[in-house]
Amino acid sequence: MHDQHSAAELPHLRRQKILLILERDGKVMASELSQHFAVSEDTIRRDLAELASAGLVQRVHGGALPRPKDTGKDYFTRISETDEVKMQLAQLAAQRVQDGQIVVFDSGTTTLQIARSLPVDIAITAITASPMTAITLSEYKGIKVILAGGQLNPATMSASGHETLRLLAGIKADLLFTGVCAIHPQVGLSSLHFEEVPVKQAMLDCASHVIAVTTADKLGAVEPFVVAPCNRVHTLITEQHVASGNVEDYRALGVEVVQWVG
Numbered sequence: 001m002h003d004q005h006s007a008a009e010l011p012h013l014r015r016q017k018i019l020l021i022l023e024r025d026g027k028v029m030a031s032e033l034s035q036h037f038a039v040s041e042d043t044i045r046r047d048l049a050e051l052a053s054a055g056l057v058q059r060v061h062g063g064a065l066p067r068p069k070d071t072g073k074d075y076f077t078r079i080s081e082t083d084e085v086k087m088q089l090a091q092l093a094a095q096r097v098q099d100g101q102i103v104v105f106d107s108g109t110t111t112l113q114i115a116r117s118l119p120v121d122i123a124i125t126a127i128t129a130s131p132m133t134a135i136t137l138s139e140y141k142g143i144k145v146i147l148a149g150g151q152l153n154p155a156t157m158s159a160s161g162h163e164t165l166r167l168l169a170g171i172k173a174d175l176l177f178t179g180v181c182a183i184h185p186q187v188g189l190s191s192l193h194f195e196e197v198p199v200k201q202a203m204l205d206c207a208s209h210v211i212a213v214t215t216a217d218k219l220g221a222v223e224p225f226v227v228a229p230c231n232r233v234h235t236l237i238t239e240q241h242v243a244s245g246n247v248e249d250y251r252a253l254g255v256e257v258v259q260w261v262g
Contacts, residue, residue, distance in 0.1 A: 026220040029063040101174040107158030108179030168202040176207030180214040182221035185249035188229040
């Protein structure tokens with residue numbers, strides 16, 4: 001009771017503890033925090049509003065989620081940087097591709113790395129809306145590349161719009177490597193870019209098996225635009241050590257979780 005009383009009297013201390021609970025659980029609810037700290041829900045809502053204003057949390061109905069991590073780097077800066085973890089995850093993902101498959105590659109630097117990690121003698125049909133990924137895939141003699149057209153988004157270097165959606169609607173793919181901006185057990189896959197949402201949804205609809213490959217910092221995070229619930233993902237490939245939330249939350253939703261042991 002002493003801790004609860006101290007937290008109730010010192011708002012800054014209570015807010016620090018809220019952040020610790022958020023880091024541990026991946027989500028906080030105002031009703032639960034009210035009971036935990038023995039203060040009113042209005043008080044907790046003010047705490048969450050202050051934390052959100054400081055850019056430390058993202059408000060959602062009834063509580064808050066971790067703030068998505070934005071590196072502030074553009075696409076070409078990100079692909080030029082060597083990330084050992086991302087390379088290892090991409091190699092794990094590339095092992096899932098089999099000869100004769102039709103494979104959809106979403107946009108994103110991780111998905112581009114998967115394309116770079118395929119076996120040199122692989123023979124597949126690849127579909128992508130990312131020109132950079134298409135160029136990489138075209139270097140393989142056994143890969144037939146189909147590039148979806150549309151308006152190019154400079155932020156993601158990927159096409160979107162009616163032309164992109166029309167092409168994807170006519171495809172029945174074996175496998176999709178979906179790009180991950182953020183993934184949360186309750187919220188699902190979400191994106192920073194509104195125009196990406198219908199393209200990502202169309203990709204999910206056209207593939208028999210969906211693989212999401214992501215570094216641990218995107219687990220438990222949420223971006224403004226929701227794409228789909230987590231159960232649309234069949235396999236999640238990520239790091240062994242996860243700071244935010246618990247990979248068991250994804251397994252409980254029926255997602256196969258594969259963790260790279262570095």
